[in-house]
Amino acid sequence: MHGPGGGPRGGYQKPKDMKKTIRRLLTYLARHKLALVGVFLCLLVSVGSNLGGSYLLRPIINNFIYSGGRDFAGLALSLLQLLGIYAVGAAASYAQSAAMVRLAQRGVNKLRRDLFDKLQALPLSYFDRHPHGELMSRFTNDADNVQTALEQSLVSLISSALMFVGLVVIMLATNPLLFLITVVVLALTLFLFSRLGGKSRNYYRQQQATLGDMNGNIQEMIEGLRVVKAFTHERAAKEEFQRRNTAYRDAATRANFYSTAIMPVSNNLMNISYALTAAFGGLMSILTGFDLGGLVIYLNYSKQIGQPLNQISMQLTNVLSALAGAERMFEVMDTAPEADEGRITLVPAVLDPAGRLAERTDAGRGGMWAWKTPKNAGLALVPAAEGPGGTLTELDAPAPGCRWAWRYPGPDGAPSLHQIRGAVRSVDTEDCWLTELRGAVRFTDVDFSYVPGKPILKQVNVYANPGQKIAFVGSTGAGKTTITNLINRFYEIDSGLITYDGIDVRAIRKEDLRRSLGAVLQDTHLFTGTILDNIRYGRLDATDEECVAAAKSANAHSFIRRLPQGYDTPVSGDGGNLSQGQRQLLAIARAAVADPPVMILDEATSSIDTRTERHIERGMDALMEHRTVFVIAHRLSTVRNANCIVVIERGAIEEKGDHAQLLEHRGRYYQLYTGQFTLS
Structure with a gap:
């Protein structure tokens, strides 16, 4: 949302360390130093031609118009000079704009790329602490603000500052006495800018707050419309929306009133200044012999001097907002990456x-x-x-x-x-x-906590020999998924030891460790592309034939053939055109094409029907053959054939053994299996 003239609504957040942010942001432009020098030179030429062209009117008026002379050749030559100056200024302005757009696009492109690369290096714990929408805003709102500031606001700010300084210098040189009138009006203008701008920013902040409140209510009502209708709360929903909508209207009215008042007030003050200058200038021409050409150009400059101030006030807000956005992007980029000291x-x-x-x-x-x-x-x-x-x-x-x-x-x-x-x-x-x-995994006295002082796992001891199937059962939040996340080092343990083929997993390079593991998760994520592309995501160098073979082994080939374009059927919206079971079968095929020695199956059948579950189980049985497998399941029927079933509650292992042993023990697993106790 932007205010009049492109300024960001809702006020702006100043960067915490402006100098550091500016220096760092300029490094993305400094790779093209010659182009930057060219932009600055073009900027000087553009401003100089604007000032010089106006000043050239003084000799034209004095020598050819006021004097009454008939030197038409000289007048024509002076007019051609004036035309040439403005033509050069227009060309310099065009060149500067074109070059700055390219520099800004390249700089922000590199900035976005560096930010995306950094996200790939951050640990999962960082994404647990930061909402996805917040990170997305770094690529959208913040990056767009930086790009706009580099393309337009920064150049406009420098150009306006140069123009203002040039106008002051020429006006002082033309007539210092008349400049006193201009100084008084400028001081009054700056004072009003400060007062009206401050009120405008405060009300814009209120406007953004009420807008966010209203949008959140709209989203909540649309997503929960079925519930609203089920409980016949339509009237209450309309009344609540009307309250929030009225609050937004009131805040927006006040914000826009003060924002739009700045320009008319400024223009009227400049008009008053123009009238006073004309009156006193006329008297000076009569009494002191002040030349008419000098009076004309001074009046022209006094009319222009308010414009740079308006531009500086407006673009300064944009630049500060862009710097705050760049600082937020740099904060992400300065986050410590995922530690990896592995050498194996x-x-x-x-x-x-x-x-x-x-x-x-x-x-x-x-x-x-x-x-x-x-x-x-x-x-x-x-x-x-x-x-x-x-x-x-x-x-x-x-x-x-x-x-x-x-x-x-x-x-x-x-x-x-x-x-x-x-x-x-x-x-x-x-x-x-x-x-x-070989895929031998062992946990020895492992303790883990996401937040220090709040243990999630306590003294976990589990081992899986090559080719064995280990199943974890327990209530939601007991720590089952956490155990599997520790195998591939998505998180680091507090104490204890995890070994993979006898090697401490911390000694293995993370990329290689994770390349040896495959996973089929409960929440399957499909990427935009074709069915074949999503299967190949398990191993990017897999051939089409290998992907088809993986789909067959996962029991997914039959439904893929019935799709309109088979393996070339487009997938979008996270697989919205496919059923939950079909998405799970594709996830199994993706894991199968990776051909890992260790497989993690995290509640892969918890949200599908029994018939589809049988298809998926056949696919998973083929996937688990000759592999070390860790299975997390709510349905105990899927873990009966496991070599070891681990019952975990509140982060601690209550019992473990195979199906027959646990039934004979008549503990928690027996209660779960016989229905005396249900998983929460």
Whole structure:
């Protein structure tokens, strides 16, 4: 919303550190220094031609009009000079505007790109604390204000300031006595600007507040119209809207009254100044011999001098609002990015003819992956023997039948051994170890809290061996989803240890860690594009054939074929043209094409009907085959075949075991399964 002349309504928020924000914002323009110098030179030429063209009227009036001379050739030459000056000024103004638009567009384009890139590096906890609408406004309102200020307001502000200084200098040089009248009127004008502008900004703030209140009420009523009609509250809804609408009207009336009063008051004061100047100037011409040409140009300048002040007052508001918006964008960009100190990477691997693990160097995609661990990453690869209960003992040298293990300090600082289940490559002359990715995940005494002092998980101990299915059940808010979010390090634990194939997940680079994990969430998000594009999002280099194969394995191929354009059917509005079950099947296909060794299924069937659930379960069964799987489910029928069922309540594990063991135990799971207790 903008006020008269383009000023932002609702007043403006001044930046907290104006100098720092200006310096930083100008760096987005400073990459084109020559263009900036050209813009400034064009600005000087444009202002100079405007002032100089007006001043050229003085000799024309004195030498050719007032004197009564008939030197038509000289008059024509002077008029051609005047025309040339204005033509040069018009050309400079056009060049300056065209160049500044390009500079502003490039600068804001880079600013938006930097902001978007920064969002990709921020942790999920940042988005938990900041509403999505607030972040979107950085790309829309704030960026648009910056762009408008760079394209128009900044140049107009500098041009008006130069014009005002030039007018004052020329008027003083022309007649210092007449300038005293102008100074008095200018002082009165500035005083009224300050008073009326202050009232206008205050009322505009009230207007924005009441507008937001009214819009929120409209949105709430439209979204809840079914409820309004169900309870026959139409009359109350209309009365409430009328109250808010009247409050907005009253605030807007007062705000616009003071805003629109500024220009008429200013113009009338300039007219008074013009009349007084003309009267006193005429007397000076008669009494002191002040030349007529000087009087004419002074009157012309006195008529113009109010315009730069109006422009400065108006554009200063725009510039300050843009600087406040730029500061908000920079605050996001200055947020500490997601910390990642991991050095272990994920690489494609293959077994060489001798059966040893080796890194794959060709461009193909194989079915084996390995963790590439630098030998200076703080972990040690050691031979170990497995004793009773799975305990490991380090050996001095490899022995027949021994295992390999990672040795590194545990949460208590003492060295601990962690078993490696897959193939290992350890060559003395190489600076890295390779260990096969198998998908063994273990939680050891894990504590976690979103807010310090308010624990969400307490002493969680869970392990999943390669190919096992681990199910979590419990009430809403018990911490089930939090556990899975900790595996891929969306959040960092407070204490304890999480290992992946025996490696502390904090030692693995986050990008590689997450590339080894797949997820099917309860709230499926589809992107604008085709069905094929959304499946391929699981792995961007997947071929069409691989995407179709993934859809078949997810039991989604049959419904996709029946769509109007099959796999080329457009998807928009987060899949609004598809049913909930169809969106879930696409999410499963997306995870299938990624082909991860570890899969997370977060209540993927909680909001669909039983018939569709059977289709999705068949798709998930194919997806879970030969993978380590973590399942979160409200429907206990979906977890009966899990290797381990973990019952979690209030962040602590109450019991765990397979289906038969938990029924025999007759604890919380037994109550849930027999219907004696229901999940909230």
